[in-house]
Amino acid sequence: MEFSTDRLMVAVEALSAFAGRDLSALPSDQVVEVQRAAVLVRNLAEVPLAMADTVLAHRPMEYARKNGHQSNPDMSGTVTGRSGRRVRETIEAGELFGGGGAGGEGRDASAQGSTSAPPPYPLILEAFAAGRLTAEQAALLRRTLEKLAGSAAGLREGTEARLLEKALRMSMRDLRRACDRLVSLAQSTDAHERERAQYEQRAVTVQTDHEGMVVVTARLDPASSAAVTAYLDAHVRAAYQRRQDQDPAMRDTRPRIQIMADAFVMLFTHGLDCDRFTGGVKTQVIVRIDESALRERVADSVGSMGDCDQLDAPLSAASLRHMAVDAELLPLVLNSQSEVLDMGRAQRLFDKRHRIALVERDGGCAFCHAPPAWCVVHHIRWWSRHLGHTSLDNAIMLCVRCHHRIHDDGWGIDIIDGVVWFIPPSHIDESQTPRLGGRAALDITREYVHPGTHRGVGRVTHGPPLYAGG
Template identity: 30%
Template sequence: MFENRGKVDAVSTSGSTQISRTEWWREDVGCLLSRLLESESVQRREAAVQGEVMAELERRGIRDTTGYGSLVRLLQETLNIPHAEAKARAARALALNGTRNLTSGEQPPQAPATAQAAAEGAIGTAQIDEILRVLDKLPKTVPVDQLEQAEKILAELARSAGPREIRAAGRRLISQLDPDGKEPKTRDPKPFQPEFSIAPHRDGGHQIKARVDDETSARLQAMLDPLAKPRPATEEEGRDTRTQWERRGCAFSELVRMWAEHPDLPTQAGEATHIVVTVGLKELRSGIGQATLDLLGEITAAEARRLACDAKIIPMVLGSHSEPLDVGRAQRLATPAIRRALIRRDGGCAFPGCDAPAYRCTAHHVVYWAHHGETKVDNLVLLCSVHHKLIHHSEWEVRIASDGLPEFVPPAWLDATRTPRRNTIHLRT
């Protein structure tokens, strides 16, 4: 498929050997992405083969056949890898391939379905380790057939999901197979007690440490979020370069000041600053071309369309002769009622594998507002800022399925079948 791309050629020059590698800068993006996926699959398959070799060495007896005291020691000293990595590789190999010992005889693999997916190059070490962690948390009292079914579910999920989704699915499986959980150490556990402390810091500031219940935490986050948004860029200050934690620190200080001075606090439904985008009708509909953003200057039409999802935009649409065709109202923002419905449906960022909570998300129009898309639940989806930009600037597509839930269609270079994917992290148990 790739001819000689990626291969290393030996070239003789004046009696010496030089290494000539593929000049990847000559290749198009499609080739680079395909090569990236292919090389990852090859590495995963080779890792699975290496695991099979480790398991066979363990079956034959490491000490008797190699002189090393354990498989971990063998890997550490022969492969020159850290002890922690050697231990992880050994545990992974034995869990996927099984082993044999003198006391209990042949030990079948703990995760055969996971081993099969690994052998195909469909999953990597991080996904395997997450599956094994979930299986290890299940109690021994769970019937074998249920354990096997749980492992198959996780292995199949891992083919198109990352560790976070596997972890979330694992929590749901554990709650179903072991609903009572671990027995508490004390019969009468101590009731939860909130804590709050302020201590001076050596840099002149103060360190605040708190321990609160779920409701208080949710309320605090809802109050901080509208205050912690990045400042609009200005000619004097430029763009806001503060980190998320720095913005939240400033937001907390502002919240305290507001509490001291005003009884009414901002809510999660607080509105963003009004800004004006001037854009041609053709550019607005296509997303190609330039627009002018009030206070910022020129931006692309695609950026203006993306901003319209999470800021109160007043679009000034111009015709072919720069005449104003429509100075619209800020009607494309989701209402508080619609947002509550989206939070109930999506739980947080709906993009597959993302665990961003709802308070960090904006409502994105599936059919763009510029393309006559309506501001209603069936045409909106919650997306965090990262995946909001990805949807606007990549080949990923989002749509609302027949069951009313959002699903995402991956690019062809990632999945030739373009099988729709969903976020399973926010599923309600």
């Protein structure tokens, strides 16, 4: 494997333009430029690091063991101060270059004398070599593409390009969710067997650490975790809502992790001697499943998938059916006769039925993808000021932080054919190019085009939508 430092040196030169300057005295746009330059240097430096990790990983372990290491990756982690997971990710990214194929800068002049087969994922390779992707991102995309290639559905044309486009715009957390969902849908025929295997691997351990703290570790299959997540998230939301009405001197200042810890302990404390426990917080675990899949037997619905509000990835129809029967869950049957959800002007507030339907569309906070339990439903056009209807087309789920951000910065919102679009104000984006929101933003299987754009460039047909954040 060969690499070039040409791109890296150009990036270092760009960063050097800010050397010796007081960052605290710079305007925000220049501080952001420093961030971008530093990130590019970091990403380009990961390329030779990934190559070195990969070369060592494929060599015999004599040198590592002679120097007191269990394996070559263990030696790489010790030498560079990285965790085992990060070393594995850089190895996966480095393997994109092949054993002795394209050089460190991808398919450019730095690759000399290469006679190996072309890389399997050239778009991901080039983006990583150019510093547009981190090793962590490149490794995730590679694993996703390999899983898709090995699935019954196979790898569709254009998937690599769509994955790369999402990776360049998403946070790592959202990218993982999008990839997990894509793989789950592609492997739907094997979903039930996979979920049964996950159920057999469930485990809870209780240990005492070196500080005398008791560490409870739970490893649960997704279906079993739904009730746990719903319970803890409900307590967090209830605590946050109570803060708004509390005297500042008496306000509950616990962070989220401590609220969940206290709720966890309270559940077991009351469970010791209570026949029927309630923590004073009401919540529901909602499963979403097609009507035909709900009514069919497991053997007849192989490949059918559905969703649970507390989980990122879809589950098989069989697992969702068991959840709906065995626990106190609320099944939301899709494509069947449902209640009227457009109340027009007859009702002021959104109710439980609206919220259930909105989670189906938005998946939680439509802007940042926070869990549904952290969100409330808002009128896009205010009920009083703009005579906005209490309907799904005038409703959106937002967490408190994003609600204030959208309102204060002047973002617009379009709901078009059940798809959420956020329109940035001109001071953020002069072209006011619409951004996808809700579940569609995490969907890699199809391309969404706003009717007011031409191939995603600029907003050209109608004026900015009204949003008042009611």
